[in-house]
Amino acid sequence: MAEPGxxxxxxxxxxxxxxxxxxxxxxxxxxxLLGLKTVDSVTGLTxxxxxxxxxxxxxxxMVGRLLLNLFVWQAEYPITLPFARLFTxxxxxxRDILVLGITAFVSxxxxxxxxxxxxxxxxxxxxxxLAFMGVGFIRRTIVFFFPNLPYARIFTVGGIAFAVxxxxxxxxxxxxxxxxxxxxxxxxxxxxxxxxxxxxxxxNVVVGLAGLLDLGYVAFYAVxxxxxxxxxxxxxxxxxxxxxxxxxxxxxxxIILGFPVLRLRGDxxxxxxxxxxxxxxxxxxxxxxxxxxPNGVSGIPKPTFFGLPFAPSGGETFSAFFGLxxxxxxxxxxxxxxxxxxxxxxxxxxxxxxRLPIGRAWEALREDQIACRSLGINTTITKLTAFAIxxxxxxxxxxxxxxxxxxxxxxxxxxxESAIILAIVVLGGMGSQLGxxxxxxxxxxxxxxxxxxxxxxxxxxxxxxxxxxxxxxFGIAMVGIMVWRPRGIIGSxxxxxxxxEARPIxxxxxxxxxx
Amino acid sequence: xxxxxxxxxxxxxxxxxxxLIAIGYTMVYGIIGMINFAHGDIFxxxxxxxLIAFLALMSLGLTMIPLALLIVLIIAMLLTAVWGWTVERxxxxxxxxxxxxxxxxxxxxxxxxxxxxxxxxxGARVKPLQPVVTGGYVLFDQNGFAVNLSNIQILIVVTxxxxxxxxxxxITRTALGRAQRACExxxxxxxxxxxxxxxxxxxxxxxxxxxxxxxxxxxxxxYGVIDFYIGFVAGIKAFTAAVFGGIGSLPGAMLGGLIIGxxxxxxxxxxxxxxxxxxxxxxxxxxxxxxxxxxxxxxxVEKV
Numbered sequence: 001m002a003e004p005g006x007x008x009x010x011x012x013x014x015x016x017x018x019x020x021x022x023x024x025x026x027x028x029x030x031x032x033l034l035g036l037k038t039v040d041s042v043t044g045l046t047x048x049x050x051x052x053x054x055x056x057x058x059x060x061x062m063v064g065r066l067l068l069n070l071f072v073w074q075a076e077y078p079i080t081l082p083f084a085r086l087f088t089x090x091x092x093x094x095r096d097i098l099v100l101g102i103t104a105f106v107s108x109x110x111x112x113x114x115x116x117x118x119x120x121x122x123x124x125x126x127x128x129x130l131a132f133m134g135v136g137f138i139r140r141t142i143v144f145f146f147p148n149l150p151y152a153r154i155f156t157v158g159g160i161a162f163a164v165x166x167x168x169x170x171x172x173x174x175x176x177x178x179x180x181x182x183x184x185x186x187x188x189x190x191x192x193x194x195x196x197x198x199x200x201x202x203x204n205v206v207v208g209l210a211g212l213l214d215l216g217y218v219a220f221y222a223v224x225x226x227x228x229x230x231x232x233x234x235x236x237x238x239x240x241x242x243x244x245x246x247x248x249x250x251x252x253x254x255i256i257l258g259f260p261v262l263r264l265r266g267d268x269x270x271x272x273x274x275x276x277x278x279x280x281x282x283x284x285x286x287x288x289x290x291x292x293x294p295n296g297v298s299g300i301p302k303p304t305f306f307g308l309p310f311a312p313s314g315g316e317t318f319s320a321f322f323g324l325x326x327x328x329x330x331x332x333x334x335x336x337x338x339x340x341x342x343x344x345x346x347x348x349x350x351x352x353x354x355r356l357p358i359g360r361a362w363e364a365l366r367e368d369q370i371a372c373r374s375l376g377i378n379t380t381i382t383k384l385t386a387f388a389i390x391x392x393x394x395x396x397x398x399x400x401x402x403x404x405x406x407x408x409x410x411x412x413x414x415x416x417e418s419a420i421i422l423a424i425v426v427l428g429g430m431g432s433q434l435g436x437x438x439x440x441x442x443x444x445x446x447x448x449x450x451x452x453x454x455x456x457x458x459x460x461x462x463x464x465x466x467x468x469x470x471x472x473x474f475g476i477a478m479v480g481i482m483v484w485r486p487r488g489i490i491g492s493x494x495x496x497x498x499x500x501e502a503r504p505i506x507x508x509x510x511x512x513x514x515x
Numbered sequence: 516x517x518x519x520x521x522x523x524x525x526x527x528x529x530x531x532x533x534x535l536i537a538i539g540y541t542m543v544y545g546i547i548g549m550i551n552f553a554h555g556d557i558f559x560x561x562x563x564x565x566l567i568a569f570l571a572l573m574s575l576g577l578t579m580i581p582l583a584l585l586i587v588l589i590i591a592m593l594l595t596a597v598w599g600w601t602v603e604r605x606x607x608x609x610x611x612x613x614x615x616x617x618x619x620x621x622x623x624x625x626x627x628x629x630x631x632x633x634x635x636x637x638g639a640r641v642k643p644l645q646p647v648v649t650g651g652y653v654l655f656d657q658n659g660f661a662v663n664l665s666n667i668q669i670l671i672v673v674t675x676x677x678x679x680x681x682x683x684x685x686i687t688r689t690a691l692g693r694a695q696r697a698c699e700x701x702x703x704x705x706x707x708x709x710x711x712x713x714x715x716x717x718x719x720x721x722x723x724x725x726x727x728x729x730x731x732x733x734x735x736x737x738y739g740v741i742d743f744y745i746g747f748v749a750g751i752k753a754f755t756a757a758v759f760g761g762i763g764s765l766p767g768a769m770l771g772g773l774i775i776g777x778x779x780x781x782x783x784x785x786x787x788x789x790x791x792x793x794x795x796x797x798x799x800x801x802x803x804x805x806x807x808x809x810x811x812x813x814x815x816v817e818k819v
Contacts, residue, residue, distance in 0.1 A: 025601065430616070471630075476624070483609045
């Protein structure tokens with residue numbers, strides 16, 4: 001917002017100066033790294049100048065900064081305000097409606113013209129704007145007519161119902177009407193998202209509830225995956241027998257790691273868990289006799305439906321038993337339900353534990369360790385259980401990962417996985433189960449979707465490979481969401497213990513762990 | 516004995532590089548209490564800037580290696596410092612008053628951004644550089660095993676010592692150092708007594724990034740090959756070093772760096788090269804069990 005009493009001329013002047021400074025800094029940042037490219041040649045590395053690219057990058061920074069300053073940051077009336085108001089309950093001013101109307105009108109025209117000319121870029125951008133505004137408009141309308149509905153609950157129940165019904169419904173719809181839905185891809189993506197939701201909920205026990213910062217969560221994921229993979233390939237054990245074993249093994253590792261590091265506080269704990277994650281990965285990579293090193297373990301069996309395998313032929317299979325025609329999608333749908341059940345189990349166990357003494361002890365520990373100790377809570381046992389239970393869920397998710405992939409290698413268990421899971425927990429709003437689910441859908445789903453976007457190619461030209469920019473955009477999104485909403489996507493939560501009525505409180509009232 | 520001595524020399528050279536990076540971690544931790552996860556990648560960016568600046572100077576026809584290296588050093592320090600400043604400005608300053616995990620997440624995000632920016636801008640292939648600083652001395656020869664002290668190792672240790680001294684003087688003798696120590700103790704009180712806290716924190720990042728750039732240049736000269744991923748491993752090692760020595764303590768960072776470098780080198784030399792990182796990390800866990808705040812760290816006082 002602008003200082004009151006500044007004229008447009010003054011603001012323009014300061015915005016121009018600011019853009020100039022930003023341009024100088026951008027030039028310093030990019031001059032060598034973007035302006036010159038190192039190229040392999042016969043005589044070693046040589047340099048290839050790219051002045052246009054440098055100019056474009058600096059130009060984008062300058063113009064972007066100028067526009068943001070003029071119309072958003074320093075503006076008397078930020079242009080983003082009406083769009084933000086679409087998603088709140090504030091009343092609209094007349095100019096809000098004007099801005100929204102013009103935007104909708106222009107995007108509709110761009111969309112129509114783009115469709116006629118067959119320009120995918122126009123369609124994509126205008127379509128996105130229209131969809132965004134449409135969602136906001138529908139939301140406002142519903143809220144206007146039914147202001148007092150329990151929206152959080154409706155959202156949760158609706159989400160669960162959707163998660164349960166989605167594969168079956170889409171499968172039968174597809175079979176009945178041949179809509180040409182990319183079912184295989186949709187199911188694979190949903191399974192991936194659910195895996196991350198489960199991991200997020202598992203890590204939430206450690207980070208969100210107990211307030212212990214764990215940067216090596218992926219180690220337990222790896223332990224679970226390798227436990228199942230090795231048991232299955234060496235001893236021929238099935239998924240359902242190995243699942244509890246994998247969970248127990250991961251929990252055991254959680255305890256083994258937990259014991260020495262429980263004396264540590266905050267960031268010391270973080271670095272030791274990070275080191276532990278790396279140690280597990282390095283051991284998996286180099287202990288070739290057992291883990292087959294970088295080549296990984298392959299031929300991991302799929303889970304069976306009460307002993308009935310999903311296979312095209314060969315004795316008692318799922319399709320033969322139920323008299324169905326074999327379809328590879330059946331196995332995938334089954335995997336979907338397996339991870340759905342696992343994820344919901346994680347959620348329910350966490351919610352129940354929060355009401356038990358141990359869960360209350362976790363949260364108390366997060367808030368104040370010394371007070372805990374003076375009240376006679378055994379901090380060591382409390383931390384250990386949090387670690388072990390979080391690790392157990394990681395291990396269960398890991399063995400599911402192994403059975404779904406059929407192949408695992410240490411490459412799947414790098415630090416970046418831990419970082420993504422932690423980001424999901426924190427971006428979702430610490431300790432909020434719904435927030436974790438939303439964050440997982442946004443981060444993993446959006447991230448995966450980028451792999452398949454042809455529309456982006458039409459914006460940035462044929463040479464643009466979305467996969468190359470995926471991680472870059474992922475990182476930018478991580479920083480952006482965090483700066484935009486430091487308290488996570490779900491900024492409020494219901495306290496675990498209440499006097500007579502559960503009222504959501506701001507997350508600001510909840511301390512994060514310093515344990 | 517000769518083998519041992521050779522490993523000692525190698526370990527000290529490696530440890531000096533870790534120490535230089537570790538200072539960036541320890542300073543930032545000391546002043547705002549956050550793990551600057553992107554610092555390892557700032558080091559990597561520094562190495563890339565140094566590489567490109569060096570190649571540019573070569574193609575401009577500057578053949579006097581010492582002068583070229585000096586210019587590269589200055590360019591790398593300046594430009595990397597701008598990177599450090601920008602990262603702090605974009606990702607950390609807006610979250611200054613937020614809860615503790617928020618800047619950690621943006622730091623991890625920044626680390627991903629920097630790695631992938633370099634990958635997109637400069638390609639994923641490793642970047643080799645012919646040895647620039649060559650030659651050295653044979654200290655002595657024992658049964659055909661010669662103990663070498665190469666010029667680049669001397670350069671690394673001397674540069675590190677000089678920078679450490681300069682740095683120590685900045686922290687203990689200048690107004691900036693005084694402001695930094697004040698912010699470290701109590702940010703609110705410091706701002707009440709007229710210290711510009713935001714500027715001091717920015718300068719801390721700038722100094723840390725400049726030292727990381729020096730480490731990047733030395734790494735480039737020592738190993739002769741860099742890629743966009745070196746920041747991650749070096750960053751974790753350096754952070755381990757900082758924690759090892761007691762995070763927040765400058766001599767601790769240097770000591771921790773040396774110890775980590777030595778552990779790694781000796782483990783590779785006498786046991787197995789694959790498990791050198793395991794050795795360094797296990798050593799960290801063991802030390803932390805007995806000294807929960809590192810070797811030279813101040814014991815944390817628990818307050819209600």
